[in-house]
Amino acid sequence: METFTFSRAADPAEAIMAGAAASTAQQGAEVRFVAGGTTLIDLMKLDVETPKRVVDINRLPLAKVERAPDGGLKIGALVRNSDLAHSADVQRDYPVLSEALLSGASGQLRNMATTGGNLLQRTRCIYFRNTDTPCNKREPGSGCSAIEGFNRNLAVLGTSEQCIASNPSDMNVALTALEATIVIQGVQGERRVPIGEFFLLPGDTPNRETVMQPGDLITHVLLPPPHPGARSHYLKLRDRASYEFALASAAVVLASEGGAIRHARVALGGVGTRPWRSPEAEAALLSKPATRATFAAASEAAVRGAKPYSQNGFKIELAKRCLTSALATATA
Amino acid sequence: MPSDAATAPHAAVGRATVRVDGPLKVSGAARYTSDFHFPGMLYAVPVGATIASGTIAAIDTRAAEAMPGVRKVYTRHNIGKFYRVPTSSKALINERRPPLDDDAVHYYGQYIALVVADTFEHATAAARKVKASYSAVTNPNVSTSLAPAMGDASGKLPANEPRQPDSERGDPDAAFASASVQVDHTYNTPFETHSSIELHASVATFDGVRFTLYETTQAVMNSRQLIAQMLGVPTEDVRIVTEFLGTGFGGKGSVWPHSLLAAAAARDLRQPVKLVLTREETFECVGHRPHTQQRIRLGATSDGKLVSLRHDFIYSRARLTEYRENCGESSSFMYSTPNLRITSAFAGRDTGVATTMRGPGAVPGMYALESAMDELAVALKMDPVELRLKNEPAIDESKNIPFSSRHLKECLTTGAEKFGWSRRKPEIGSMRDGDVILGWGVAACTWMAARIPAQASVMFNADGSVRVASATQDIGTGTYTVLAQMVSQLTGVTVDRVKVVIGDTTLPPGPFSGGSMATASLVPAVAQAAREAIGRLLAAAAEGDSHFDKASVAQLDFHQGRVHRKGQQPNEGRSFEDVLAAARLGHVEGHGKSAGTRDEEHPAYSTHSFGAHFVEVAWQPEIARLRVNRAVTVIDAGRIINPLMGRNQIEGAVTMGIGMALFEETNYDARNGMPVNSNLADYIMATHADTPPMDVIFLDYPDTHLNEMGARGIGEIGLAGIAAAITNAVYHATGVRVRDLPVHIEDLLIAA
Ligand SMILES: Cc1cc2nc3c(=O)[nH]c(=O)nc-3n(C[C@H](O)[C@H](O)[C@H](O)COP(=O)(O)OP(=O)(O)OC[C@H]3O[C@@H](n4cnc5c(N)ncnc54)[C@H](O)[C@@H]3O)c2cc1C
Numbered sequence A: 001m002e003t004f005t006f007s008r009a010a011d012p013a014e015a016i017m018a019g020a021a022a023s024t025a026q027q028g029a030e031v032r033f034v035a036g037g038t039t040l041i042d043l044m045k046l047d048v049e050t051p052k053r054v055v056d057i058n059r060l061p062l063a064k065v066e067r068a069p070d071g072g073l074k075i076g077a078l079v080r081n082s083d084l085a086h087s088a089d090v091q092r093d094y095p096v097l098s099e100a101l102l103s104g105a106s107g108q109l110r111n112m113a114t115t116g117g118n119l120l121q122r123t124r125c126i127y128f129r130n131t132d133t134p135c136n137k138r139e140p141g142s143g144c145s146a147i148e149g150f151n152r153n154l155a156v157l158g159t160s161e162q163c164i165a166s167n168p169s170d171m172n173v174a175l176t177a178l179e180a181t182i183v184i185q186g187v188q189g190e191r192r193v194p195i196g197e198f199f200l201l202p203g204d205t206p207n208r209e210t211v212m213q214p215g216d217l218i219t220h221v222l223l224p225p226p227h228p229g230a231r232s233h234y235l236k237l238r239d240r241a242s243y244e245f246a247l248a249s250a251a252v253v254l255a256s257e258g259g260a261i262r263h264a265r266v267a268l269g270g271v272g273t274r275p276w277r278s279p280e281a282e283a284a285l286l287s288k289p290a291t292r293a294t295f296a297a298a299s300e301a302a303v304r305g306a307k308p309y310s311q312n313g314f315k316i317e318l319a320k321r322c323l324t325s326a327l328a329t330a331t332a
Numbered sequence B: 001m002p003s004d005a006a007t008a009p010h011a012a013v014g015r016a017t018v019r020v021d022g023p024l025k026v027s028g029a030a031r032y033t034s035d036f037h038f039p040g041m042l043y044a045v046p047v048g049a050t051i052a053s054g055t056i057a058a059i060d061t062r063a064a065e066a067m068p069g070v071r072k073v074y075t076r077h078n079i080g081k082f083y084r085v086p087t088s089s090k091a092l093i094n095e096r097r098p099p100l101d102d103d104a105v106h107y108y109g110q111y112i113a114l115v116v117a118d119t120f121e122h123a124t125a126a127a128r129k130v131k132a133s134y135s136a137v138t139n140p141n142v143s144t145s146l147a148p149a150m151g152d153a154s155g156k157l158p159a160n161e162p163r164q165p166d167s168e169r170g171d172p173d174a175a176f177a178s179a180s181v182q183v184d185h186t187y188n189t190p191f192e193t194h195s196s197i198e199l200h201a202s203v204a205t206f207d208g209v210r211f212t213l214y215e216t217t218q219a220v221m222n223s224r225q226l227i228a229q230m231l232g233v234p235t236e237d238v239r240i241v242t243e244f245l246g247t248g249f250g251g252k253g254s255v256w257p258h259s260l261l262a263a264a265a266a267r268d269l270r271q272p273v274k275l276v277l278t279r280e281e282t283f284e285c286v287g288h289r290p291h292t293q294q295r296i297r298l299g300a301t302s303d304g305k306l307v308s309l310r311h312d313f314i315y316s317r318a319r320l321t322e323y324r325e326n327c328g329e330s331s332s333f334m335y336s337t338p339n340l341r342i343t344s345a346f347a348g349r350d351t352g353v354a355t356t357m358r359g360p361g362a363v364p365g366m367y368a369l370e371s372a373m374d375e376l377a378v379a380l381k382m383d384p385v386e387l388r389l390k391n392e393p394a395i396d397e398s399k400n401i402p403f404s405s406r407h408l409k410e411c412l413t414t415g416a417e418k419f420g421w422s423r424r425k426p427e428i429g430s431m432r433d434g435d436v437i438l439g440w441g442v443a444a445c446t447w448m449a450a451r452i453p454a455q456a457s458v459m460f461n462a463d464g465s466v467r468v469a470s471a472t473q474d475i476g477t478g479t480y481t482v483l484a485q486m487v488s489q490l491t492g493v494t495v496d497r498v499k500v501v502i503g504d505t506t507l508p509p510g511p512f513s514g515g516s517m518a519t520a521s522l523v524p525a526v527a528q529a530a531r532e533a534i535g536r537l538l539a540a541a542a543e544g545d546s547h548f549d550k551a552s553v554a555q556l557d558f559h560q561g562r563v564h565r566k567g568q569q570p571n572e573g574r575s576f577e578d579v580l581a582a583a584r585l586g587h588v589e590g591h592g593k594s595a596g597t598r599d600e601e602h603p604a605y606s607t608h609s610f611g612a613h614f615v616e617v618a619w620q621p622e623i624a625r626l627r628v629n630r631a632v633t634v635i636d637a638g639r640i641i642n643p644l645m646g647r648n649q650i651e652g653a654v655t656m657g658i659g660m661a662l663f664e665e666t667n668y669d670a671r672n673g674m675p676v677n678s679n680l681a682d683y684i685m686a687t688h689a690d691t692p693p694m695d696v697i698f699l700d701y702p703d704t705h706l707n708e709m710g711a712r713g714i715g716e717i718g719l720a721g722i723a724a725a726i727t728n729a730v731y732h733a734t735g736v737r738v739r740d741l742p743v744h745i746e747d748l749l750i751a752a
């Protein structure tokens, strides 16, 4: 761990000002906010994150889950993953989010982890986490160790020749299917970014993962009102039964009427370089009857164009089975 | 021993007794090695090589030396002198090369420097600033393909060393060739890492003459001998203390280089030095289970009688060790067959050294043998339990001597009964619970039983306590409790009044905790010590206690902690503390010393434990999800001294076996030889959620050939065979025969 200065922000403005002094909010940021610390401190101990300044944002008044005027939900960036998962509003109206959160990490970690921190958690690519090996995300231009190394847990969708790291979050997959909006306070004021535009593909700049700019503070996550009659489900597949990142996961929100699917939102986890919304799968579901055949076709559509690497080709088949099963469960 | 002790009201052996050290552990009062703190403590952090094969060209320590809090940065030039351990030494050490010995790098993570600072954080930060450059770097060989062309038509196997049969009888080749049913398959087990929760640590102090090292070791006496040897000081000048161990699974049996580094820094700086390895370093520098590749050939008659068994195995071996993974350990005596050959070889690999891991040899070996037995049962269309019953030997056919006590048949039949095995339908995927396909598998297990030399003392104290002492250690398995029970059994004093003192080399030399031998080894030494102490107590009563009116020793007896006249009841006599008070003695003490049986050249009996695992897996093909649903394990391990802790050992082993079968493997990167999944998030082991309901049954036949209490060991046997029981169940559920552990989701996607 490198030496850093530590301060506690009294209000959002103070945090934003401190953050704005950095040259980037992406890999290599000189200033970092700390929320639960379960990603940041871990990576600082590994020297993957080396901020000169750490600003504690835990005292900011952003820890509430509130009903939004439009009937949606306004989730504070500092709401702990456990609290969010057990919030009555989430359990009633957005069960897919609760399921996703509870499938992640461990009880202790969820008690610390926050909504904002979870959005910004980093990949579990082992080479990203090991400073002795080349990694384009950590050190642009150094090369990607994973493409010819251990990549069993990495992405098959949205990859580039520079980086195939998967976004490991469960929560982000559910938020993607729920079409969440990220509320960001920055030096220029407030921005509202749909989650589909929040995460970037790696392309030639895998070190840049989101639209976050220096000083940007995530204050809230907004969920639109629950779709009437919609049912949802999150399914996570992994080697062991608990405490492991997804090899493949699926979040689905579906509503049917008159024997046909009228509303479909599909996102995949563990297989994409970002939480993977699948408009292709959604199109394959719309106006179709909720049958196994429909689900199988949607799953085929979801992984079309997926690119297998030396160890992770099985994820394509696994993602298909995962999505098919999640769709079946949501409509059962 | 008082003849009726076993049936006395205080009989402690065999009773479910909660851990005597439990309160200390749950309250945090138990001191583990890294809990030891001393004034002036310094913290040492090693620097590891980032290549696996090559030479250190230069090490630049200047930046590190300039870091805050740094006291000294050591390389081979200033660490001071270490000595080698002669190859003739029988002590437990898997990496004989002293640390920082020369510029050669033999594996990724090998220590090349050591930073000592005033805090752990300062030392860690400075260690990252040590920069090494390397020359003559070669591509490491960490391949898990140990011998790609394993075997040819003639049966001659290519390998890196000429094959010597480890065991041989009859003509296995001819018998195999003419057998009506043949099975010939090769099984692989991966590199595995022990992953005890307690990290390896050493806290070293030096007073100018003597070293005291607080160690994470399963063998304090072994550590003392080797560390003294390597530091070049008399054995008496080294004291090793291990009060509690957050387990070792064999990984803490050997002495490891970090202990020498801590001692050398304390020697040089004359301040206490604490060195705690990181999780990554435990994957690199303190041993693992080697990769194995095992070819099994079974030939049988059409009614299922084995006529030939061949077991040819290769294990990975690091450059710096002679460690041998004896996969054929149990194959020679497990089943009856007139023709058999076991051969072994190794393949050199550029990894850290391997070491014993829970059930070394037999655990990977029994996975292969018990998988092959299942494949034979399938080929014969025979029930796998019946196949094993049919091939039960009358004697140990490899040595032509009787078994001291073997009840494998009863393990199999009892387990089958408990599990409901008779309801098994043999067709693949034919058993269901709703949408879930069930698979049932069985495997037998075995593990050796033996004694190693041990000494102990037992002392009756004036304060009414009984103290038992031995330089052995409790590695989490319950030695504190077992010793208290033994002494209670032998003296009639209740367990709560027995004080157990272990984990310190100043005590009478005790056994190491490995090979499941500690308990069995301690029995005769403790029994002798207790008898001697009782004899002295009776002498004190005869001489010094007027209550007995000058009775002779021969007229006195001792029961339930009381001295009394023969023919009278204990309550008519006097408590031992009253006897000691009357005789004005602070204590009386007895010593016991027993020899080992392990190296007997002509043993009269073949001594092993046996058992059987029955497992049900649940398979959901639509999401490729496989889970273990339930397990029944029957164990024949002699007399069980404490059924609570016994069950705990077997349940722990079955849990570990689920990891072995389905999750655990250490992956090395072929480009730099680095173990890549060197943390507990990426090295997948079974969690509580993976742990099914487990039924453990002990047959409890005392093996009095081994010791008077009839106790063998139970630490390792539970892990033997369990992986095969699981993969056999996986085959039954899915039709996929996994011969390459662990079973991956990838393997199962091809099923339905
Ligand atoms: C062993 C382990 C297992 C795990 N398993 C899973 C799993 O199975 N599934 C899963 O989804 N996750 C898993 N996680 C990841 C875990 O969910 C994340 O670490 C956690 O959600 C991060 O939240 P935090 O509040 O601790 O973030 P922090 O570590 O505090 O912050 C993370 C990043 O976000 C930034 N940040 C935080 N809040 C804000 C804000 N309001 N505005 C701007 N920037 C902000 C920080 O500067 C930092 O860069 C696991 C983690 C560990 C350590």
Ligand code: SF4
Binding pocket: A123, A125, A126, A127, A128, A134, A135, A136, A137, A138, A143, A144, A145, A146, A147, A154, A162, A163, A164, A165, A206
């Ligand atoms: S996949 Fe991405 S994160 Fe992993 S090594 Fe390659 S560049 Fe780095």
